[in-house]
Amino acid sequence: MTTPQEELLPGTRRALLHRIAVAQAEGRAPSLVAAVVRDGRAVWHGARTSVDGHGPDENVQYRIGSITKTFTAVLVLRLRDEGVLGLDDPVERHLPDTGVGELTIAQLLAHTGGLAAETPGPWWERTPGSLRPELADVLGDGAAAHPAGRRFHYSNPGYTVLGALVEQLREAPWEEVLRREVFEPLQLRRTSTRPQAPAAGGWAVHPWADVMLPEPAEDFGRMASAGQLWSTTGDLARFAVFLARGDERVLSVETLREMGTPAAPAGPADLADGASYGLGLQILHRDGRLLVGHSGSVPGFLATLTVGVEDDVAAVVLANCTSGLLTSQVAADLVRIVAEAEPRIPEPWRPLREVEDSVLELAGQWYWGTSPVALRVTADGLLSLGPLSGGGRRSRFRPNGDGTWTGLEGYYAGELLQAVRRGDGRVDHLDLGSFVFTRQPYEEGVAVPGGVDPAGWRGIG
Template sequence: MTSPSEELLPSTRRALLHRTATAQVEGRTPSLVAAVQRQGQPVWSGARSCVEGHAPDTDTQFRIGSITKTFTAVLVLRLRDEGLIHLDDQLEKHLPGTGVGSATVFQLLGHSAGLGAETPAPWWERTPGTKRPELADVLGEQPHMHQAGHRHHYSNPGYTLLGSLIEAVRGASWEEVLRREILEPLGMHRTTVRPEAPHAGGWAVHPWADVMLPEPAEDLGLMAPAGQLWSTAADLLRFSAFLAEGDERVLRAASVREMREPAAPSESGDWYGNYGLGLQVIRQDERTLVGHTGSLPGFLAALWFSVEDDVAAVVLTNTTAGLLAGVVAADLVQIVAEAEPRIPEPWRPLPEAEADAELVALTGPWYWGTHAFALRLVAERGLELQPLRTSGRGAAFRAEPDGTWTGLSGYYAGETLRIVRAEDGTVDHLDLGSFVFTREPYDAGAAVPGGVDEGGWRGLGS
C-alpha cells in the first residue's frame, strides 16, 4: 500500500514541470514558482526564471494580492464563532459612521453589499496608502453601485471595511490580529505584511517587446486587508490544508466549510464560478476548485484546492499581466487528480456504538408517492436518502439530539426529517418537510395525506 505523501510518479512530475515551464514562456514572466500538495503533504514543486542558473523556490516571497482577503475572512469568522459578532449584523453596529453602515457582515464577506470595486482615484494599488488615511477616502462620495444583497459585485473597499471591523472588535491592528490568530498557529512564518528576503521583485513586461519595467511595491495602508500580504508557496500550501480541513486553533471545520458555500448570485451568464465567504468557487471539467487568485502591479498569484481529490496547487509569479496564474494552478490540480486519482480509504463497518438496530431497521426502500428512494445509515447516526431512478432529490442528514435529522445540502438543506409512529409504536412513515415517505407506494396502511383509494392498485378495465 502506497503512502499518501509518497512522491508523484515520474510521468506526473514531468507533466507538472512541462505545464509550469510552458506557463513561464507563454506568460513571459521573469520568474514563476509552483507547488502541489496531496492529502496535506507537499509532493512537488518547480520553478522557472529568466536568469540562467537562478530560480525562486518555495521559500521565496511573492506578493499575493487578493488572496489576502481569505485571511481577512477567516479573522471575521473567528469573531462570529466567538459570539462577538453575527454575520447578519449591520456594519454600523460595530463600526459606526462609515456611511455604508446598513451593509451586513455577510454581504461584505461575499461581495454583495453593493459597494464599488475600487477606491476613488488615484489607482490605489500603485500609490501609498497614506493618500487614503480615512475610510471616507477609501469609499468615496458614492460608495454604492448596486442595491445591497441583490448581486455579487467584487469590492476591494468592502474588505477594507472588514479589516477595520476586526480592529474595532479586537482592539488591535489587523496586522497584529492576523499574526497572532492565523500565521503563528499555522506556522506561516514566511507570510508577512511587508517583504522579507528572499523575495521577488515586481515587474511589468512590455506587451509587444521583450523588455521589462520595475513596479512600485506600495504599503497599502487601510487597504491592506484587501491585498497587502507577501507569502511563499510553502506557506500557502499550509494555508490550503487548513482551508480544506479546518484547524481548531484557528477555525473549526464547519466554519471553513461555510466559507466555501456560495454567498450571492453570480452575474447573469456567469456559470463558471461563484464566491463564498472570502473564497472563490469555480468549476473546471466537472471538478470543483476552491481558493482565491490575486494580483497587484508586478505580481500574480493563485491558490486552488479540490476537496474531493484532496489536491492543492499554488502558483506565484512576478509580472503584472500576461500569465493566467489561476488557470495554471487549476491545471496543476487537474494533472495530479487525473494522473493519480485519490486512493479511497478501506471500507469499514460502523463502530458498534453507532450500529443501532432500530436505525438499521429504517434502512432500505422508501417511497414518496410512487418515487422510489433508498435510505442508508452512515457514520455518527447520519442518514442518506437517494433516489433509485436517475432523477429525484437526494440529501445527507445530520442526526440531532432530539431524534430528528437535519438536511445538509440541496433542496432539503435545513429541512427536518422525522420518524412518525403509529399508536402501537411501529413506524408509520417518515416526514421530510411535510413530504410523507412510506414503505410501499401509497401505502394504504400509512397516514398518507389525502388518503389512498379503497379499490387499491388496478389494471386497465375492459
C-alpha cells in the same frame, strides 16, 4: 512541510513541470513558482527562471494580492464563532459612522453589499496608502454601485471595511491580529504585510516587445486587508492544508466548509464560467471538479491558491508579472494532472461499530409519492437519502440526538427528517420538511396528506 518529490510518480512530476514551463514561457513571466499539496502535505515544488539570479524556491516571497481577502475572512469568521458578532449583523452595530452601516457583515464577505469595485480617486494599487488614511477616503460619497443583496459585485473597499471591523473588535491593528491568530498557529513564518528577503520584484512585461518595466511596491495602508500580503509557496501550501482540513486553533473544518459554500448570486458570466463566491473564498467548477480558493493580482504580481475538494489535492501558483498569465487555470491544471495521473485511493470501508435498532429499521427503500428512493445508514453515523437511479434530490443527514436528523446539503440542507411512529411504536412514515415517504407508493393506511383513494390502484377499462 515539504516532503520528497519522489512521493509523486516521475511521470506526474514531469507533467507538472511541463505545465508550469509552458505557462511561464507563453505568459512571459519573469519567474513562476508553484507547489502541489496532496493528503495534507506538500509533495511537489517547481520553479522557472530566477529571482535575483537564483532559482526561486518555496521560501521566496511574492505578493499575493486578493488572496489576502481569505485571511481577512478567516478573522471575521473567528469573531462569529466566538459569538462576538453575527453574520447578519449590520456593520453599524459594531463599526459606526462608516456610511455603509446598513450592510450586513455577510454581504461584505460575499461581495453582495453593492459597493463599488474600487476606491474613488487615483488607482489605489499604484499609489501610496497615505492618500487614503480614513475609511471615508476608501468608500467615497457614492459607494453604492448596486442595491444591496441583489447581485455579486466584487468590492475591494468592502474588505477594507471588514479589516476595520476586525481592528475595532480586537482593539488591535489588522496586521497584529492576523499574525497572532493565523500566522503563528499555522506556522506561516514567511507571510507578511511587507516584503522580506528573499522576495521577488514585480514587473510589467511590454505587450508587444520582450522588455520589462518595474512596478511600484506600494503600501496599501487602509486597503491592506483587501490585498497587502506577501507570501511563499511553502506558506500557502500550509494554508491550503488548513483550508481543506481546518485547525481548531484557528477555525473548524465546519466553518471552512461554510466559507466555501456559495453565498452570492452568480451572474450570467459567472454561471458560464462555473464560478461563484462564498464567504471569502472563490468557488469554481473546472474539468468536473469543485475547486475552492482565491486568486490575486496587483501590479507586478499574479497568484492563485486552489483546493480540489474531492481529490484532496491543492495547488499554489505565484508569478511576478502584471498580466499575461492565467494563474487560476494553471493551478486548476496542476490539480487535474495529479488527480488524473494518481487518483486518490479511497479509505477502506469499515462497518459501524454499533447501530440502534430504531435507526436500522429506517434503512431500505422508501417512496416519495411514486418515486423510489433509498435510505442508507453509513459508516460515519449519518443517513444518506437519494433516488435509486438517475438524478434527483440527494442529501446526507446528521443525527440530532433526539431521534431527528438534519440535512447537510442540496435541497434538504437544514431540513428536518424524522420517523413518525404509530401508537404501537412501528414506523408509519418518514417526514422530511413536510414531505411524506412511505414504504409503498401511496401506502394504504399511512397518513398521506390528501389521503389515498379508497378504490386503490386500477387501470382504465
